Amino acid sequence: MINLPENELTVAFSASETTVLSQPNFWRRAGRSLLHDPVALCSFAFILLLTVVAVFAPLIAPYDPLRQFSNGLSFVGAPVAPNGHFLLGTDASGRDVLSRLIFGARVSLLVGVVATGLASLIGVVIGTVAGYVGGVTESILMRFTDMVLSFPILLFCVALIAVTGPSTRNVVLVIAFAYWTYLARVVRGQVLSIKEREFVNAARTLGVGHIKIIRKHIIPHLIPTIIVYGTLGVATSILIEASLSFLGIGVPLPQASWGEMISEGQQYFQSAPWLLVAPGVALILTVLAFNLAGDWLTDLLDPAVQEMGS
């Protein structure tokens, strides 16, 4: 059987990797590479900024994101355009768009990071067990992965939310449950090649236990992959969260989230385009930053890909 996406990924992250994270000059090399790559530098700076904004949202936001200002609506009851008082204008309920945007960053980052973390955990465990143990266990785990992968990811999330009910926790769980499959496949492919390497054989010959071999000789070699897929996964998770919120089944109201803001703004876009532009740009920049950071990490951590890309 051929599975194209899987082959694709195994090629991209072949085990011929020579990167050693604990290598003394690794961090220096990483730093130098970052300084020579303004795009990546900007991406990391943006992610850092976003994190600060999200963590300190109550201190940074000019207003309470839920407060409906009496002067937040024009005399015909329409949203107010950006002005000195409301820097990014107000929405249809007279709430400050900038403050909602800042609190929305919290939701996006939280959901993105937690969902990806959870997905990585599941993916790494299942992929490692499948690749290391092999045989029937591998067949069962990978067929199960195939089945979950057969559902279109967004529709799958939407349907799962529909049966479990919308809540922030469920959004995180559902995204994690849909995304782990990608990592599981890649990790399995890598474990298959790592476990054939001589140092694993050497450890087995010494009589080192399987658990310890996995912990000491396999997992450390997966870290570059996990970092790269984790970064790209945050981008994907943020997009899915925004899509779910846009469809009205994401993070529950009245909590501000970018997807929900776009969804609300949709009705007023003819008269109040800033309602679409602000959250849209925030979303694009965030996802873009994570994608670019992921690209840079791929180049840094995997010479095989670097070779291909240059």
Place this chain on the structure above:
Amino acid sequence: MSFTLQPGETLGIAGESGSGKSSVARALVQLTRPTGGTVSLGGAPVTNLKGQRLKRFRRRMQMVYQDPYDSLDPRMSVSDAIGEALSVRGLPKTEHAAQVAQLLERVKLPATIAQRHPNQLSGGQRQRVSIARALAVNPEIIICDEAVAALDVSIRAQVLNLLKDIQHDTGVGYLFISHDLSTLRFMADHVAIMYVGRIVEYGTSEEVFSNPQHPYTRALIAAVPSVTRRGERRLKLSGEPPDPGNPPSGCPFHPRCPEAVETCRTERPELLTIGDAQKVACHVVQWGREKTPKTEVTA
């Protein structure tokens, strides 16, 4: 196939690539299950061990691998790599540093490299670390699978001498697998020549190298460039070794053998004693002499 390895002795196994040398090594340390045959250590069979007994067995037989760039985990420092072996032996962590230093000294490496990672070491240094790691569990036998093949000639000699010194001091037995006959001649007390998973000739190093009998052995030895044997008519090996999964009928060497006769195509020759300890599996050689009664080489 069967062969015996005495304590403190070196048995060399020679053959072209694809002759099954490495499979033998892997089967012996039970990385793979052999398709047949048994392995005994100290008289007790050690095939198909499981769990704790397998773990205990493993310590007694260690291996030094061919590729110095792959046999050490690039993410582990030298002291961690050796320390892992010491942990297996059950040595408390507090004693690791002293033991690591001692083992490094044993393989003639400076104690300062303990904190280095493999990518900061040369190929020869890596092989020494591999040897130290194997020694850390006090094995009775070390299998060297093309252990010096990847090294420069000058470094190769140093490592070989080191191995000899260690054997002299500890009495460890070596199973030395190599395609390089001069290395084997230097290292081995006994030599077994392998072809497609079978031993075709066996004897002391002296017997096999000065008086090779099997046409395959003769071809191998003739293929070694030599200054003294210049001008001598050389026995040439043509063709590729066959697929070990699908060996030819009769004598597996017959399609490439210049002396093959009809019987070679149909009957597989047995390994029979022809000299003191020398044994050959070849119809033509065996007919040349009087057929001696069957004697098995036992493990």
Place this chain on the structure above:
Amino acid sequence: MTAWLLRRFLQMLLVIFGVVTLAFVFAYIVPANPARMVAGPQASPAAVASIAHQLGLDRSVWSQYVSFLGRILHGNLGVSFALQGRTVAGEIWLALPYTAVLAFGGILWEIVIGIPAGIIAAYRPRSVVDRFATFGALLGLSAPPFWLGLMLIYFLAYKVSWFPLNGVGHPLIWYMILPSFTLGVGGAAFYSRMVRTTVRQVLRSPFIEFARLKGMPERTILFRHVLRHALTPVVTMLGMDLGYFLGGVLIIESIFGIPGVGQLAYSSISTLDVPMITGTVLVAAVFMVFMSFVVDVAYTFIDPRVRLNVGK
């Protein structure tokens, strides 16, 4: 070859069976009380009980599962709760043509934009075109489709009225241009990067150098050698995309008001129409599984090396 085809086909059936099982688990077992979910929070206990009976929830899980499988096997996806008296299969069948047009349109955009952009970028690395294509690709991958769709509507349908605002009408193609573009732009971005990488790899390989040394014109090299190698993976992945799109494109269909399968799934979620949700999800998954089968089979015909491996 035939044996492999048969095995691959059986494998597909097995995955479909698993998908059906998974759908059953999520529709009937995961929710604490599916009947309550269907009836709504205000429903009386009697109404909930009657719906539970209607759903067969008062029976054992196994008997529910068996009857569920039996129904699916006959192509019966059940009766919609929200749309009284309509069958799920019938509704999906009615919605499918819209989704199909949209899906093929999206694929078309992916091909028309993605492949040329990738080739040009590969032939002129680090040029303005390359940088523009790279940045555009990243933007295309990062922009949420619902936002992109709304922007297109705002500028091209509302501000300048080049295209209809939303809905469907005659000619259908006219109404599908913006939605299919929105659908295809992400894929186009992805393929332009993929084509760029593979074309660059092929251009550096010795047989291209040899062809150049022979004096083969650059155009011939491109069409005879480069494209053949670079497009094989693209073609197969386009097949997967088609399977994915045919399952319904929730967000784009809802923004543009296209009455396709995605819209059906979306509206069934707001009304908690469980048979409809299950039905649409199942159909989508089956499309994906089926297309991955088709792609695998096609691949063995395109690339003889794969067939060799298959024979082993």
